[in-house]
Amino acid sequence: MTTTTATSKKKRHIALGCEGSANKLGIGIIAHDPLTGAATVLSNIRHTFVSPPGTGFLPKDTARHHRAYFVRVAKQALAAAGVSVSEIDCICYTKGPGMGAPLTSVAAGARTLALLWEKELVGVNHCVGHIEMGRAITGAENPVVLYVSGGNTQVIAYAEQRYRIFGEALDIAVGNCLDRFARALEISNDPAPGYNIEQLAKQGGRVLVDLPYAVKGMDCSFSGILTQAEEVVAQMKKGKKGPDGEAITPADMCFSLQETVFAMLVEITERAMAHVGSNQVLIVGGVGCNERLQEMMGAMAVERGGSVYATDERFCIDNGIMIAHAGLLAYETGFRTPLVESTCTQRFRTDEVFVKWRK
Amino acid sequence: MAATEEQQFPLPKILTYPASAPPSLIAQGAEGRLYKTTHLESGLPCALKYRPSKPYRHPILDARLTKARIAAEAKVLDRCYREGVRVPAVYALDAAAGWVMIEWVDGKPVRQGINDWLGERPEDGTPAASEDETPLVDLMKRIGEAVGNLHRTGVIHGDLTTSNMMLKPWASRPSNAGDKAKAVEGDIVLIDFGLATQSSSDEDRAVDLYVLERAFASTHPRAERLFCHVLDSYKPSYKKAPSVIIKLEDVRMRGRKKSMLG
Ligand SMILES: Nc1ncnc2c1ncn2[C@@H]1O[C@H](COP(=O)(O)OP(=O)(O)O)[C@@H](O)[C@H]1O
Ligand SMILES: [Mg+2]
Numbered sequence: 001m002t003t004t005t006a007t008s009k010k011k012r013h014i015a016l017g018c019e020g021s022a023n024k025l026g027i028g029i030i031a032h033d034p035l036t037g038a039a040t041v042l043s044n045i046r047h048t049f050v051s052p053p054g055t056g057f058l059p060k061d062t063a064r065h066h067r068a069y070f071v072r073v074a075k076q077a078l079a080a081a082g083v084s085v086s087e088i089d090c091i092c093y094t095k096g097p098g099m100g101a102p103l104t105s106v107a108a109g110a111r112t113l114a115l116l117w118e119k120e121l122v123g124v125n126h127c128v129g130h131i132e133m134g135r136a137i138t139g140a141e142n143p144v145v146l147y148v149s150g151g152n153t154q155v156i157a158y159a160e161q162r163y164r165i166f167g168e169a170l171d172i173a174v175g176n177c178l179d180r181f182a183r184a185l186e187i188s189n190d191p192a193p194g195y196n197i198e199q200l201a202k203q204g205g206r207v208l209v210d211l212p213y214a215v216k217g218m219d220c221s222f223s224g225i226l227t228q229a230e231e232v233v234a235q236m237k238k239g240k241k242g243p244d245g246e247a248i249t250p251a252d253m254c255f256s257l258q259e260t261v262f263a264m265l266v267e268i269t270e271r272a273m274a275h276v277g278s279n280q281v282l283i284v285g286g287v288g289c290n291e292r293l294q295e296m297m298g299a300m301a302v303e304r305g306g307s308v309y310a311t312d313e314r315f316c317i318d319n320g321i322m323i324a325h326a327g328l329l330a331y332e333t334g335f336r337t338p339l340v341e342s343t344c345t346q347r348f349r350t351d352e353v354f355v356k357w358r359k
Numbered sequence: 360m361a362a363t364e365e366q367q368f369p370l371p372k373i374l375t376y377p378a379s380a381p382p383s384l385i386a387q388g389a390e391g392r393l394y395k396t397t398h399l400e401s402g403l404p405c406a407l408k409y410r411p412s413k414p415y416r417h418p419i420l421d422a423r424l425t426k427a428r429i430a431a432e433a434k435v436l437d438r439c440y441r442e443g444v445r446v447p448a449v450y451a452l453d454a455a456a457g458w459v460m461i462e463w464v465d466g467k468p469v470r471q472g473i474n475d476w477l478g479e480r481p482e483d484g485t486p487a488a489s490e491d492e493t494p495l496v497d498l499m500k501r502i503g504e505a506v507g508n509l510h511r512t513g514v515i516h517g518d519l520t521t522s523n524m525m526l527k528p529w530a531s532r533p534s535n536a537g538d539k540a541k542a543v544e545g546d547i548v549l550i551d552f553g554l555a556t557q558s559s560s561d562e563d564r565a566v567d568l569y570v571l572e573r574a575f576a577s578t579h580p581r582a583e584r585l586f587c588h589v590l591d592s593y594k595p596s597y598k599k600a601p602s603v604i605i606k607l608e609d610v611r612m613r614g615r616k617k618s619m620l621g
Contacts, residue, residue, distance in 0.1 A: 157577070159577070159580065160580055162580075164576075164577040164580070165573070165577065166573075166574070166577050170566070170613070208417055208419045208420060213420070213424065215554065216517055216518075216554065216566060216570060217517060217518040217519065217520070217554060217570040217574065218518075218570070218574070219570060259416075259417045259420060260420065263413075263415070263416045263417070263420055266415055266416075267389070270389045271389035271390075271518075272389075273389070274387075274388050274389035275389070275520065275522060275574075275578070295415075296415040296416075297415070298415075299414045299415035300413070300414075300415045303414065304387075
């Protein structure tokens with residue numbers, strides 16, 4: 001354990017994190033104060049692969065994007081952080097879950113840095129990265145976590161050194177539902193389909209288009225809603241009228257979809273909060289940037305005498321800093337990922353990770 | 360979860376009429392509030408389940424959900440009661456106003472019973488070698504039977520957790536068990552049918568079991584390994600149960616896949 005003695009003498013611990021489980025390539029550098037545990041973001045650089053309207057991002061193209069930008073983004077992150085390579089303790093990378101090809105191309109980049117600079121590697125669970133970053137930024141101690149992104153919809157609560165999944169989407173993730181709906185409406189994917197739905201929805205509100213509402217206990221389902229919403233979009237293009245006799249607009253559709261799916265998310269979160277007896281809720285993941293979702297969650301939390309914690313797009317949307325942060329937490333407990341084990345896995349449950357850094 | 364500050368919320372109108380006993384707020388759940396009050400006769404305690412409107416929800420959606428759920432809950436309770444499934448009887452209902460008045464069930468939630476039994480056990484959940492787990496295993500078996508009984512009648516609960524089952528103490532069986540065993544004694548009474556639906560498909564039944572399995576694992580990680588006894592006693596409880604258990608494996612696989620994609 002020579003490294004442990006070496007690091008404990010230093011003032012601060014520093015990690016570089018690499019993320020690329022979906023269409024964002026992110027590299028960030030974080031510092032932890034070993035005495036107070038305080039985390040400082042030194043840099044957080046991201047480059048997103050944006051596909052044309054009406055299309056989604058394919059693994060092959062996304063992986064190519066990540067490979068093409070890895071060196072550039074890494075150099076920027078290093079320059080922005082103002083640290084020298086020698087100060088870095090470890091290289092953290094997303095082990096999973098996510099899309100195979102993009103994950104492996106970023107892992108190859110991380111391995112290269114580790115070998116080049118003679119640093120240790122730490123493989124990180126992407127979901128745990130989101131949760132730990134959310135806790136660090138907001139200061140939420142022990143919240144129920146709603147993790148909502150393009151690939152995941154989970155309601156999570158911490159118990160006995162694991163992040164346990166209380167509820168989840170039984171079919172497609174909520175972000176996937178929004179993204180595919182944006183494709184049906186041919187809304188731009190720049191900067192993100194969900195963001196553009198949110199902006200359009202602000203012009204809606206005149207009518208609420210009836211969509212199925214599918215909650216089962218603490219689980220929910222979105223594919224039926226997507227099918228129905230796509231159906232209404234097709235009718236809308238043929239001039240379908242709303243309940244008030246006026247033509248339905250894309251803004252009405254965005255509004256109605258958001259109101260319905262977010263109500264479902266708030267409901268399953270509230271059920272988990274009641275179940276574990278907590279009144280704090282933390283929203284993480286890309287969909288968590290949505291201000292309407294934050295507002296609805298806030299209204300629910302206030303009624304329960306608690307509050308909602310959320311972060312902005314820098315930390316909500318996939319990024320390298322969250323991987324650096326969660327990786328460094330594990331590193332500080334002695335966790336390492338030997339080179340031969342530095343693989344990726346598309347499937348990696350949040351509750352598989354032993355959370356040694358929490359009591 | 361019992362409410363400490365009673366009456367901090369505005370009461371539903373039905374509870375503002377002169378009643379023989381003042382209502383007390385028992386639980387502030389996710390969906391709504393549960394009051395203990397009396398119905399017509401002061402000697403007949405009952406539970407009033409009230410779903411106030413949710414401020415975060417669009418008013419049209421809110422009204423639609425509140426009304427549909429209270430009505431569905433009452434309908435399903437009626438059906439179960441008629442079919443001999445142990446649930447609270449329905450006394451009165453006003454769906455648009457968001458309340459249903461049901462039989463009061465004495466006892467405590469199963470969740471509490473299990474936690475009382477487990478006490479301060481080490482994390483891996485292995486009991487001391489000397490410990491006789493039979494009472495807890497028996498409870499698991501009664502849970503399996505209760506769920507099987509429910510499914511037999513064509514009802515899907517939709518929110519099976521150990522909070523949504525009551526342990527009603529055995530009146531007729533004087534118990535000479537120790538305090539610890541008493542914690543897990545009693546008949547299972549299923550409650551909270553707010554998300555219930557009617558279905559006899561293997562798929563819906565299997566999802567119902569899956570919801571319970573996961574709720575159980577996350578609520579009682581230390582007793583997770585005993586969940587198999589729930590399924591064991593579910594299996595012979597009605598004709599189609601074995602095929603539901605097979606379907607459950609599919610549902611598990613799907614659940615695992617979905618929750619692991621980044
Ligand atoms: N009929 C009843 N008799 C006694 N207690 C009840 C009854 N129904 C519910 N409770 C208690 O109130 C709590 C909340 O009721 P529940 O019907 O589960 O509502 P919620 O939808 O809020 O979860 C239960 O966990 C239980 O402790
Ligand atoms: Mg309940």
